[in-house]
Amino acid sequence: MNTQRRVSAAVIALLLGGAGIAIGATPAQAAETKFNVKCVPPAGGGGPVEGETTAKVTAPASAKVGDEVDVSWETVKPASNNTDLMDIPQDAVQPTGWITVGGGGGELKVVGEKKNPPIPKKAPMQMSVMKGKLKLTKAGKITLTPGKYDVAVTFSFGTFVTKCAPTGTVGVGATIDVAAGSSGGTTTGGSTTGGSTTGGSTTGGSTTGGSTTGGSTSGGSSSGGGGGQTDFPGKAVEVAFDCGPVVPGGIKTPVTINAKKNGGSYDLTVKTAKGAMAAPMALPAGALKPSMDVKLGGADSGTVKVSGPANAEPIPDKAPVSLSDMTGTYKPGKSGKVTLSPDQLTIDVTMAPGATPINVPCKATSSGVSLELDTAAQPGGSGSTTASGSGTSGGLAETGAEDEGGIKALALVAGTVILLGGAVFTFTPWRRLRGTR
Structure with a gap:
């Protein structure tokens, strides 16, 4: 009886330690192995990086x-620390x-729980x-060697995956001595837990628009020829943007289109509302670059592209976040009264010098x-003129908008996208991000 109690206690201890054993298998054994990996961030997250990881594989x-035996893979040493971005x-x-x-056992998929303590910046x-x-199907020695792995990080605005794979030889993590017994089926892996993950940059098609609604004209009209009025101020119109999963529920903000006659063309300046919220984190210079499609209606049709620096x-950190003024040139293709309406907003986010921008379209x-x-x-x-302007430096619209929640939502785009970019680099060595290698 005492012997049975000791055996039961040992089995329970192994189960609680994450190294469970199946009926008929002997106590688990584990071995650590170190190997180099190459990690590829999601699209838009920069180039591949390399690091060393230590894995401990446990099996009977x-x-x-x-027999169907339990196999586990513990990351003793990760390939990198968290960055100092977030x-x-x-x-x-x-x-x-x-x-x-x-x-001859093929490949076994192992999955971890979505469970971790808060991980501060620069922490392991x-x-x-x-x-x-693993279902054992034939007698002999079965070796278990860790290979590629994915790391998914989930935020309120989406899940982003970094894919890592060995770059050299990897040592065996564990060996199972399989004795002859009843015949079994094929080798099977663990079922994936948690939702499916999605990759890095947000993409979107061109804006289809639809008919322009709302808002009476407040900017006066030009004569179309030389002389007369040259400055044509527009009125602020409330625009609702759908940015997909990046900003759940979308954003709402006033947008103003102003024009200045320049010969037969018009120099356009588009202003969004001034930021009314604190940045969720420190943002580097050059991080946010906005652009927008101005939709033409009435006598003319198509879109004019405007962009800002x-x-x-x-x-x-905690400072107001605003988008710069966007400028471009409209050269009329038709004569008559032409309406100009805000359409798709796009924010390009660059997390580090030389990195591929993350493109966030908001319809x-x-x-x-x-x-x-x-x-x-x-x-x-x-x-359908597409004219990208050089933009003005830091000009902010003073629209006097009363919908402060909408203004905050616009500013949130910047903060959210930066967090998205931070998630892309979560598992890459920080020294690579700084470009010092």
């Missing part, structure tokens, strides 16, 4: 054909790995133990006419 020392929230990290089963990464079940100065689901011009067709003019 022996079993028999027909803190990772609790229960946001979920790892998935693939173990090569030597002796912490990932849960990955587990799976990236923020010239870093934005401190205008409702808009209105901000300005009407009385135009004269110009040679070479087109209703």
